[in-house]
């Protein structure tokens with residue numbers, strides 16, 4: 001099931017509303033009906049958050065880091081940036097531009113308010129109302145201040161890590177230190193939330209979990225980034241491949257013998273892609289005799305042997321697949337082997353125990 005819906009694309013980045021966001025908006029309209037002002041303010045705040053996240057995204061794109069999407073949740077937005085920049089200056093710039101944008105919007109709105117204090121209080125439906133530009137200005141400054149809290153996944157956490165990486169020269173260590181400081185702030189929020197503001201407790205828990213996730217990702221990336229896919233792949237002779245003309249029932253038999261869950265599809269001389277376990281499960285048993293492998297949608301997945309194992313890990317997460325066919329730059333249709341989730345897990349285990357997975361000579 002999809003939990004978020006794309007409303008618009010800007011610079012190729014889909015902007016999605018999460019279901020909980022739509023729910024909260026609906027609740028707000030019902031609770032405050034027939035007064036319009038809170039909904040109007042929520043709408044403007046939502047636009048401000050989009051601008052904040054777009055600023056992060058455009059800065060990331062400026063450094064050639066792809067941005068997958070921007071999702072808007074009731075407690076704020078999140079730009080899903082594909083890679084963690086390990087260069088501290090780049091990370092600091094991408095993190096700081098968001099709050100900077102909110103501060104500019106906030107100051108502009110406050111400036112307009114002092115010149116022209118707009119209020120709708122004379123229009124009957126707006127009865128419960130404040131000054132629009134004043135409220136928008138203050139809300140944007142609060143948004144900037146909140147995001148500068150030095151805790152993951154807030155922007156302040158990233159700025160802190162960039163600062164620590166710059167001085168300590170060790171990305172993972174800097175992440176661990178930043179996460180410890182972040183957890184301290186999270187606990188502070190959780191406990192002060194108990195004193196009256198429940199919302200603060202919810203955000204505190206969210207920040208606490210964010211810190212652990214960040215350390216996990218930093219550790220994984222530090223082990224997998226120096227590893228080439230070619231170092232950890234299974235060679236072609238150990239890979240089960242099937243032809244698109246094969247009957248599905250026959251392909252399943254081969255699959256069970258080889259004890260794998262996804263199929264690599266090849267014609268006699270070229271790689272076509274992957275059919276995953278989830279796709280195979282959708283075909284009812286009675287149809288397996290009459291379906292050919294090629295009738296299913298073959299995902300045209302592959303990765304170059306020179307790419308890092310971290311790239312492979314990211315593709316597996318995104319495409320929900322357990323294996324990726326490996327090819328070379330010179331012959332992109334020629335299967336060299338596969339990299340699997342087991343290869344990734346094994347490399348991580350070896351990396352944690354011995355420092356780094358050994359490189360192959362090639």
Ligand SMILES: [Zn+2]
Pocket residue numbers: 052053056098099147155
């Ligand atoms: Zn931000």
